[in-house]
Amino acid sequence: MDMQTFQSEWQTKRAKIDRYLQSDLKREECYYSTVYKAMNYSVQSGGKRIRPVLLMACYELFSDNTEETLPFCAAMEYIHTYSLIHDDLPCMDDDELRRGNPTCHVKFGEAMAVLAGDALLNRAYEKIFSSSHPRAMKAGEIISFYAGSEGMIGGQVIDMESEGKEISAEKLEKLQELKTSALLSASCGAGAVLGGADEKETAHLREFGKLLGLAFQIQDDILDVTSTSSELGKPVGSDEKNHKTTYVSLFGLEKCQNLNQQLTEQAIKSLDLFKERADFLKELALWLLNRKK
Numbered sequence: 001m002d003m004q005t006f007q008s009e010w011q012t013k014r015a016k017i018d019r020y021l022q023s024d025l026k027r028e029e030c031y032y033s034t035v036y037k038a039m040n041y042s043v044q045s046g047g048k049r050i051r052p053v054l055l056m057a058c059y060e061l062f063s064d065n066t067e068e069t070l071p072f073c074a075a076m077e078y079i080h081t082y083s084l085i086h087d088d089l090p091c092m093d094d095d096e097l098r099r100g101n102p103t104c105h106v107k108f109g110e111a112m113a114v115l116a117g118d119a120l121l122n123r124a125y126e127k128i129f130s131s132s133h134p135r136a137m138k139a140g141e142i143i144s145f146y147a148g149s150e151g152m153i154g155g156q157v158i159d160m161e162s163e164g165k166e167i168s169a170e171k172l173e174k175l176q177e178l179k180t181s182a183l184l185s186a187s188c189g190a191g192a193v194l195g196g197a198d199e200k201e202t203a204h205l206r207e208f209g210k211l212l213g214l215a216f217q218i219q220d221d222i223l224d225v226t227s228t229s230s231e232l233g234k235p236v237g238s239d240e241k242n243h244k245t246t247y248v249s250l251f252g253l254e255k256c257q258n259l260n261q262q263l264t265e266q267a268i269k270s271l272d273l274f275k276e277r278a279d280f281l282k283e284l285a286l287w288l289l290n291r292k293k
Helices: 004-024 034-041 050-059 066-087 104-108 112-131 136-147 152-161 169-181 181-195 199-226 248-249 254-270 272-289
Strands: none
Touching: 004 050, 004 066, 004 272, 034 066, 034 104, 034 112, 034 136, 050 066, 050 181, 050 199, 050 272, 066 112, 066 136, 066 181, 104 112, 112 136, 136 152, 136 181, 152 169, 152 181, 152 199, 169 199, 169 248, 181 199, 199 248, 199 254, 199 272, 248 254, 254 272
16 A cells, blocks of 8 residues: 555545544533533644554454444544543643643633543443444443543553652553553554454554554654654653653664664564455554654
């Protein structure tokens, strides 16, 4: 698959997901409409939709009725967005810019940002529980595990407790495996299960998500020291500001670039089982390797 074909498929998937998200969070004026405004503000602020696109693409390896994935795609985006809202709070990373816009707590106040994040997390599980898909509960089990204390939240705990400390490479990898890779693995695993994958196929796609997430995080660390706020749409140098150990601070820029390349190659290798059916996912890995924001 050439890059032009990949970009066309990417835009098609993203547009389908965006249309669903726009219709799903609509809410008439009511006494508590502010929380919906805050939820919509953060969800519609220009995210790349990597996690829902991954879920849909993994599903398409086994089935072609992508409409039935949309509630799960929305669930992944809601969980991801809630995590960003909370991550930006003054009690966490205290960031004022996200995707080129003021963060949720800057726009709506800290209390409303907390509530908007809570509401998005609950909305995610509403989407899963209300689905009539025969494998909805299995997909939901995967998503909830990777989003919880043994996944993304566990990674956030390590991240917070490691501020101001130099941590080992092993602990840093575990941190990022949980905090960043977990939701990518969840997206891949849930998409596979919904499509009817067997355990071996699902395991390969979870591994792809894990490796992709580690490469994604290393690229984030690289961009945090090589890019600008206007290019990234969020503050740069925040890791240094918060005294966090990163791949760049441990290994240096050149080694990180090489490591990123190696992880991307391993991620692509993990898709060999699916041959040319996984061409979109392979191109996605290469595209993320070279991203600038």
